Amino acid sequence: MNSHLRGILLLVLVTAIWGSTFAVVKTLGQLLDPPVLIAWRFLIGAVALLPIVFWPRPAAAEATPQHALGSPALWRDGLVIGFWLIAGYGTQTIALQTTGANRAAFFTALSVVLVPIWLVLAQRRKMPVALWLALPLAVAGLALLSWEGGKLVTGDFWALACAFTYAGFIVALERLAHRHPPFAFTLAQVGCVAALAWFWALFAAPQHLLPPSAAWGPLLYLGILATAVTTLLQTLGQRHVSAAEASLIYTLEPVTATIFSYFLIHEQVGVRGLLGGLLVVIATIFSTRGSATAHPETPAPAADD
Numbered sequence: 011m012n013s014h015l016r017g018i019l020l021l022v023l024v025t026a027i028w029g030s031t032f033a034v035v036k037t038l039g040q041l042l043d044p045p046v047l048i049a050w051r052f053l054i055g056a057v058a059l060l061p062i063v064f065w066p067r068p069a070a071a072e073a074t075p076q077h078a079l080g081s082p083a084l085w086r087d088g089l090v091i092g093f094w095l096i097a098g099y100g101t102q103t104i105a106l107q108t109t110g111a112n113r114a115a116f117f118t119a120l121s122v123v124l125v126p127i128w129l130v131l132a133q134r135r136k137m138p139v140a141l142w143l144a145l146p147l148a149v150a151g152l153a154l155l156s157w158e159g160g161k162l163v164t165g166d167f168w169a170l171a172c173a174f175t176y177a178g179f180i181v182a183l184e185r186l187a188h189r190h191p192p193f194a195f196t197l198a199q200v201g202c203v204a205a206l207a208w209f210w211a212l213f214a215a216p217q218h219l220l221p222p223s224a225a226w227g228p229l230l231y232l233g234i235l236a237t238a239v240t241t242l243l244q245t246l247g248q249r250h251v252s253a254a255e256a257s258l259i260y261t262l263e264p265v266t267a268t269i270f271s272y273f274l275i276h277e278q279v280g281v282r283g284l285l286g287g288l289l290v291v292i293a294t295i296f297s298t299r300g301s302a303t304a305h306p307e308t309p310a311p312a313a314d315d
Contacts, residue, residue, distance in 0.1 A: 013250040020247035021259045024240045029266025031236045032111035033274040034228050035103055041225045043218050044103040045211035048096065050221060052204035054233025055241070059197045062242070078194035087186045088198025094179035095199065096206045101172040109165030112277050115267030116151070116287045117169035122260050123148050123293055124177035125253055132181070140296045148293035154286030180260075184253035187245050196242040261291050 038047055063079070078084055105114050123144050130138070187195070211219060221229060248256055264287060271277040279287065 017247040017250035018255070018259065020243045021251060021256055022262065024243050024247065025260055025262045026266050027236055027240050028263050029115070029268075030270040030274070031232060032106065032115050032267045033271045033277070034232060034236075036106040036111045036114075037275060038225055038228050038232070039103060039107045041222055043211070043215040044100060044107070045207055045214050046218055046221070047103055047229075048099050049204065049207035049211040049219075050229050051099075051232045051237055052200050052207055054229060055200045055237030056197065056204050058234045058238040059193070059200060059242070063193045063197050078191045079197070081190070084190050084194060084198050085202070087189060088195065088202045091179065091182055091186065091199045092202030092206055094175060094182055095203045096210075097175035098172050098179055099203070100207075100210075101168045101175060105165040105168035105172060107165060108163050109169060110277055111271040111275065112264070112268040112279055112287075113283070114165065114169045114172075115264035115271075116290050117166055118172050118176065119261060119264045119290050120148055120170065120173035121176040121180065122258070124173060125180050128177055128181050129253065144293040144296035147289050147296065151286040151289030151291075151293060154282045154289065180248075180253050180256060183245070183248050184256070187248045192242065192245045192249065196238075196245045199245070200237060200241055258295065261295060264290065 035047070042050075102114065102118060105117075109117075126138075189195075190198075251259075268277075268279055268287070272279075
């Protein structure tokens with residue numbers, strides 16, 4: 011299996027796991043304040059990554075993950091990604107307090123439309139026709155989703171903010187992922203988010219830092235599988251898959267989120283919602299066709315994978 015196909019399969023798996031998190035985060039949001047939820051989630055994720063990063067490796071490797079952790083550039087880039095991640099996870103967690111899990115997933119899917127727009131603006135090129143077609147489709151899809159679920163609520167605007175921040179994360183990760191060993195870079199990302207989140211939690215909710223017993227099972231799931239594992243797989247996958255290609259794969263997220271939300275918390279989508287969601291997915295596919303380019307095979311600076 012070539013590296014490009016392996017990267018695609020890793021991102022498909024990541025997207026499926028992500029789909030389950032909307033229902034889990036919405037349920038946890040009833041027990042924990044958003045910064046506390048994110049702080050524990052990423053602390054658990056960082057601890058889960060430590061055995062992987064410090065697992066003994068052959069001495070022949072020029073730079074093991076342990077050695078890479080001493081690089082200022084690693085932590086600088088990890089902090090850059092960390093700011094994008096905490097902005098994305100923070101806005102999404104706040105959104106799920108007042109809007110439905112499946113509705114938030116489709117709103118968040120707009121990040122896929124925004125990625126090629128970011129790339130076009132960064133490269134100062136004319137916007138392709140496909141992007142002009144994608145934008146009104148996305149707006150129409152969101153209008154139908156909002157119509158079915160009632161008037162726009164505060165959570166919908168937070169979900170839109172999540173779409174903007176996550177688009178920035180996808181673009182930044184494509185630029186930075188190949189610069190560092192994936193295991194060490196994953197730990198740097200998750201560790202930076204955990205530090206930022208704990209600072210936020212200590213400032214915003216100092217009296218509610220300890221989770222109740224009912225929260226620990228979902229937190230372990232989010233921290234280990236939906237944070238440590240998915241961040242590692244995404245970092246590995248986007249070493250060989252372009253941001254535009256990755257964003258196309260991420261169109262599966264609202265679909266899997268709707269399925270998980272139905273089975274886990276019994277949320278349902280009516281005809282208008284399904285049509286709106288379909289328009290959002292079509293818009294995301296159009297948008298990626300507008301800027302999809304081959305991703306160069308960039309060799310890893312250190313072989314820890």
